[in-house]
Amino acid sequence: MTATATLTLRGAARLYAGAEAPGHGEGGPASKRVIVGYGFWIFLLSDIVMFSAFFAAHAVLQSATDGGPSGGDLFHRQAVAIETACLLFSSFTCGLSAVGAEARRMIWTQAALFVTGLLGLAFLLLELREFSAMIAADAGPQRSAFLSSFFALVGCHGAHVSVGLLWLGTMMAQLLVKGFRADIQRRLLCFNLFWHMLDIVWVAIFTLVYLVGGAR
Amino acid sequence: MFGKLTINAIPWDQPIPLIAGAAVGVALLALFTWVVVKGHLPYLWREWITSVDHKRIGVMYVLLGLVMLLRGFIDAVMMRTQQAVAFHAPGYLPPHHYNQIFSAHGTIMIFFAAMPIIIGLMNFSVPLQLGVRDVAFPTLNSTGFWLTATGALLVNVSLVVGEFAQTGWLPYPPLAELPYSPGVGVDYYLWALLISGVGTMMTGVNFVTTILKVRAPGMSYMRMSMFCWTALASNLLIVAAFPILTATLIMLALDRYLGFHFFTNDGGGAMSLFVNLIWTWGHPETYILVLPAFGIFSEVFSTFSGKPLFGYRSMVIASLGICLISYCVWLHHFFTMGAGADVNAVFGIASSVIAVVTGVKIFNWLFTMYGGRIRYQTPMLWSLAFVVTFVLGGMTGVLLAVPPADFSLHESLFLVAHFHNVIIGGVVFGCFAGVVYWFPKAFGFRLHEGWGKAAFWCTLIGFYVTFFPLYAAGLLGMTRRLQHYEVAEWRPWILAAVVGVAFSAVGMLCQIIQLVVSIRDRAQLRDTTGDPWDGRSLEWATCSPPPAFNFAFLPDVKGEEPYWAMKQRAIETQHLAAAGEYQAIEMPKNSATGFMTAFFATVIGFGMIWHIWWMVGAGLVGAYAGVVWFAWRDEDEYAVPASEVQRIDGERRRAREELLARNANVSGAA
Numbered sequence: 034m035t036a037t038a039t040l041t042l043r044g045a046a047r048l049y050a051g052a053e054a055p056g057h058g059e060g061g062p063a064s065k066r067v068i069v070g071y072g073f074w075i076f077l078l079s080d081i082v083m084f085s086a087f088f089a090a091h092a093v094l095q096s097a098t099d100g101g102p103s104g105g106d107l108f109h110r111q112a113v114a115i116e117t118a119c120l121l122f123s124s125f126t127c128g129l130s131a132v133g134a135e136a137r138r139m140i141w142t143q144a145a146l147f148v149t150g151l152l153g154l155a156f157l158l159l160e161l162r163e164f165s166a167m168i169a170a171d172a173g174p175q176r177s178a179f180l181s182s183f184f185a186l187v188g189c190h191g192a193h194v195s196v197g198l199l200w201l202g203t204m205m206a207q208l209l210v211k212g213f214r215a216d217i218q219r220r221l222l223c224f225n226l227f228w229h230m231l232d233i234v235w236v237a238i239f240t241l242v243y244l245v246g247g248a249r
Numbered sequence: 250m251f252g253k254l255t256i257n258a259i260p261w262d263q264p265i266p267l268i269a270g271a272a273v274g275v276a277l278l279a280l281f282t283w284v285v286v287k288g289h290l291p292y293l294w295r296e297w298i299t300s301v302d303h304k305r306i307g308v309m310y311v312l313l314g315l316v317m318l319l320r321g322f323i324d325a326v327m328m329r330t331q332q333a334v335a336f337h338a339p340g341y342l343p344p345h346h347y348n349q350i351f352s353a354h355g356t357i358m359i360f361f362a363a364m365p366i367i368i369g370l371m372n373f374s375v376p377l378q379l380g381v382r383d384v385a386f387p388t389l390n391s392t393g394f395w396l397t398a399t400g401a402l403l404v405n406v407s408l409v410v411g412e413f414a415q416t417g418w419l420p421y422p423p424l425a426e427l428p429y430s431p432g433v434g435v436d437y438y439l440w441a442l443l444i445s446g447v448g449t450m451m452t453g454v455n456f457v458t459t460i461l462k463v464r465a466p467g468m469s470y471m472r473m474s475m476f477c478w479t480a481l482a483s484n485l486l487i488v489a490a491f492p493i494l495t496a497t498l499i500m501l502a503l504d505r506y507l508g509f510h511f512f513t514n515d516g517g518g519a520m521s522l523f524v525n526l527i528w529t530w531g532h533p534e535t536y537i538l539v540l541p542a543f544g545i546f547s548e549v550f551s552t553f554s555g556k557p558l559f560g561y562r563s564m565v566i567a568s569l570g571i572c573l574i575s576y577c578v579w580l581h582h583f584f585t586m587g588a589g590a591d592v593n594a595v596f597g598i599a600s601s602v603i604a605v606v607t608g609v610k611i612f613n614w615l616f617t618m619y620g621g622r623i624r625y626q627t628p629m630l631w632s633l634a635f636v637v638t639f640v641l642g643g644m645t646g647v648l649l650a651v652p653p654a655d656f657s658l659h660e661s662l663f664l665v666a667h668f669h670n671v672i673i674g675g676v677v678f679g680c681f682a683g684v685v686y687w688f689p690k691a692f693g694f695r696l697h698e699g700w701g702k703a704a705f706w707c708t709l710i711g712f713y714v715t716f717f718p719l720y721a722a723g724l725l726g727m728t729r730r731l732q733h734y735e736v737a738e739w740r741p742w743i744l745a746a747v748v749g750v751a752f753s754a755v756g757m758l759c760q761i762i763q764l765v766v767s768i769r770d771r772a773q774l775r776d777t778t779g780d781p782w783d784g785r786s787l788e789w790a791t792c793s794p795p796p797a798f799n800f801a802f803l804p805d806v807k808g809e810e811p812y813w814a815m816k817q818r819a820i821e822t823q824h825l826a827a828a829g830e831y832q833a834i835e836m837p838k839n840s841a842t843g844f845m846t847a848f849f850a851t852v853i854g855f856g857m858i859w860h861i862w863w864m865v866g867a868g869l870v871g872a873y874a875g876v877v878w879f880a881w882r883d884e885d886e887y888a889v890p891a892s893e894v895q896r897i898d899g900e901r902r903r904a905r906e907e908l909l910a911r912n913a914n915v916s917g918a919a
Contacts, residue, residue: 061466061803068385072458079450079488086496086526090511097517099510174509178517181509185500203877211883220880 091182099177104246123152252860270409301387310369318362324354335733348415355418377788380465385458393451395847400445422512440854453487467806479544490533528579542679554621600650627701631682638674663723700763707756715749718742801898
C-alpha cells in the first residue's frame with residue numbers, strides 16, 4: 034500500500050479528516066479550525082458588504098439635510114474621539130484574550146475578555162448619549178434623510194457591538210464552565226475576528242462620517 | 250394586545266383567497282392528522298426535521314421549491330385568465346387583489362420556488378461531487394433551510410391574514426412607503442425576505458467554505474465538476490449580493506416603522522437610491538439562479554453524450570467571468586431613470602458583453618454533443634430545449650440592453666416575455682433537468698420516463714405559446730401589470746397566451762402524475778447499481794440512496810472526471826479497486842436548532858408585521874436561548890461503527906461487481 038493510500042485511510046475515519054491539511058485539494062478536507070475560521074471570515078466579508086450599502090446610502094444622503102442641521106452643527110469631535118479610543122483599546126484587550134487563550138491561562142483570558150466588555154459597554158453608552166442628545170435637540174432620524182442615514186449606519190454598528198457584548202458574556206460563561214476545549218477555542222477565535230471587524234468598520238465611520246461629514 | 254391584528258384582517262369579502270386558504274388549511278390539517286395517527290411524527294422529526302444531512306436538507310429544499318412553484322403557477326394562471334376576460338370589462342379579480350397576485354407571483358417564484366430548488370440541488374450534489382461526507386457547517390445548513398421555510402410560510406399566511414404587497418415583486422418607493430401602502434402587505438414582503446435572506450446568506454457562507462476548503466484528497470480546483478464550479482460562482486454572488494438586499498430592506502423598514510427618510514418624497518429622501526441598491530443585488534440574483542442551472546446542463550450534456558465536457562477550462566473562466574460582470578450591469582434595469590446617455594452607454598455595452606461570455610458556454614455545450622453518442626432521455630430533452638430557448642431569450646435581452654430600444658420597450662410585455670424566456674428557459678428547465686437527473690441518486694429509483702417526456706413537451710409548448718405572443722403584445726405597446734385594457738390589437742395575443750398557460754397546466758399535471766406513478770412503480774424503476782445514467786462525477790460512485798456518510802473511504806482523486814476514470818479502470822481490470830480497512834466514521838448529530846430558530850423567527854416576523862411588540866420580544870429571547878442551548882451541548886458527533894460501514898459498503902461493492910460482470914457478458918456477446 035502506498036503512502037498516500039494509508040494517509041487517506043487514516044483520514045477517512047473522521048468527518049473532516051486530515052488534521053493539518055490546508056484545504057488546497059491535495060491533502061483532503063481542511064482541519065476544523067481552518068474551516069471554522071475561513072467560514073467566519075466569509076461571513077464577516079458579507080457583513081462588510083452590508084455595511085457598505087449603509088455607507089453608500091450615507092454618502093448619497095450626506096448633504097440631504099432638508100434645511101436641518103448638518104454634521105458640522107451636530108458632531109462633537111472630542112466625545113467621538115473618546116468613543117474611538119475605547120473601541121480601539123478594546124480591540125487590543127481582545128487580542129490579549131487571544132494570547133491568553135493560546136497559552137490556556139484562564140484568569141488572563143477572562144480578565145482580558147472582561148476589560149474588552151467594559152470598554153465595549155463604555156463605547157455603547159457614549160454612543161447612546163450622543164444619540165439621545167441629538168434626538169432631544171430635534172435632530173433625530175426623522176428630521177432629514179442625512180440624519181436617517183447617519184442613525185442607520187452608526188446604529189447598525191452599535192447594534193453589532195451590542196450583539197458582540199451578548200456573545201462576549203455567553204462566551205465568558207462557556208469558557209468558565211467548559212474550559213479550553215477545542216470548540217471553545219474556535220469560538221474565541223471567531224469572536225476575536227468579529228470584534229476586530231467592528232473596529233475596522235468603526236475606523237471607516239470615524240473617518241467618513243465624523244471627520245469628512247463633520248467638516249460640512 | 251394584538252397590535253394591528255383584528256378579526257377583520259381575514260378578507261371575509263373575498264371568496265378566492267378565503268376558499269383557497271381554507272382548502273390548503275384543511276389539506277394541511279388532514280396531512281398532519283394522518284402523520285400523527287400513523288405514528289410517523291417521530292420518524293419525521295428524527296430523520297428529516299432535525300436532520301443535518303446535506304442530502305435530506307437538499308430534498309426538503311427541492312420539495313419546498315416545487316410546492317411554491319405550484320402556488321406561483323396558480324397565480325400565473327389567474328393573471329392570464331384575468332387578462333383574457335378583462336377586455337372592455339372588469340374581469341373577475343378586483344384591482345387590489347390582482348396587484349397582490351402579480352406581486353406574490355414574482356416574489357414566490359424567485360425567492361421561494363427557484364432559489365430553494367437551486368439551493369436544494371446544490372445541497373444534494375455538491376458534497377457528493379466533491380467526494381466528502383457533508384458540508385462545512387451542517388447545522389447552519391439546516392438553519393438556512395428552515396429560515397427559508399419561514400419566509401415562504403409568512404408569504405402564504407398573507408393570503409388569509411391581512412394582505413400581500415401590491416407593489417410588484419420589488420417594492421419601489423414611494424409606492425411602498427407608508428403613505429401609499431398603509432396596509433401590512435409590504436411588511437409581509439419585508440419580513441419574509443429579511444428572514445429568508447439571512448437563511449440564503451448562511452447557505453452562501455456554507456457553500457463557499459465547503460467548496461474551497463472541504464474536498465476529497467486530490468480534488469484540486471481544476472478537477473472539480475462543472476456543477477461545483479458554477480455552485481461556487483453562485484455562492485460567491487450570494488455572499489456579496491444578499492447583504493445589499495438585507496440592507497436595502499432594512500432601510501425601507503426603517504422608513505415605514507420609524508419614520509426615517511431614506512426613500513421618501515419629503516425630508517430629502519432619494520427614491521433613486523432604492524432603485525440603485527435593489528438592482529445591485531437584483532442583477533447578480535439572476536446569475537445566482539442561472540449559474541447553477543448552467544452547471545446542471547453541463548453535467549447532463551456530458552453524461553448523456555458519453556463525452557467529457559468540451560472546453561472545461563473555458564467553461565470555468567466563463568462562469569467566473571459572468572460572476573464578475575454581473576456586478577457591472579445593474580443600471581440596465583432602469584435606463585429610463587435619467588442617468589444620462591454616457592452612463593447608459595457604458596452599462597448597455599457591459600450588458601451585451603455578458604452575452605459573449607454566455608455564448609462561449611453555448612458553443613461548449615454544442616461541441617460536447619458533437620460526435621457523442623447522445624441518449625435522448627428526459628434530462629437531455631430539458632437541456633436541448635434550454636439551448637434553443639435560452640439563445641432566443643438572450644437575443645431579446647441584447648435588444649433590451651440597447652438603451653434607445655429600451656426606452657420604448659421598458660415596462661412593456663416585451664420585457665416580461667424576455668425575462669420569462671431566460672428564467673423559464675434557463676432556470677426552470679435546469680431545475681427540472683436536475684431533479685430528473687439526481688432523483689434516482691436521492692431515492693434509489695428513477696422517475697417514469699414516459700410521463701417525464703409528456704411533461705416536457707407540454708411545458709415546452711406551453712412556454713412558447715404563452716410568451717411569444719407576449720413579445721408581440723409588448724411590441725404593440727401593451728404595458729405590464731394591466732388589470733384591464735381597451736386596445737383591440739392586443740386581444741388576440743392575450744388569448745393565445747391563455748392557451749399556452751393551459752398547455753403549461755397540463756405539463757404541471759404530468760409532473761405530478763409522473764411522481765405518483767414513479768412512486769407506485771418504484772420496484773421496476775429501482776436503481777440497484779448507483780450509476781443509472783452511466784455518469785462521470787463522484788456522486789455516481791456511491792450507492793443510491795447514499796448512506797449518511799456518503800463514502801466509506803474518501804475517494805482518492807487522480808484527475809478530471811474521477812468516477813469515470815475509476816469505472817474505466819474497473820472495466821479494464823474486471824475488478825473493483827481493493828477495499829481498505831473499514832473504520833468507524835464520525836458524523837454530525839441531528840439538531841433541532843434550525844427548526845427552533847425558524848420557529849422563533851416566524852414569531853418575530855409575525856409580531857413585526859402586526860406590531861405585536863411583546864411577541865417580538867418573546868421571539869428574540871427564545872431565539873437567543875435556543876442558540877445558547879445549542880452552543881452548550883458537549884457531544885456534536887456520533888460514530889457509525891466500522892461493522893456497519895463494512896456492511897453498507899459491502900452491499901455497494903456486490904452490486905458493482907454484478908454490474909461489471911453483466912456488462913462484460915454483454916460486450917462479450919457483442
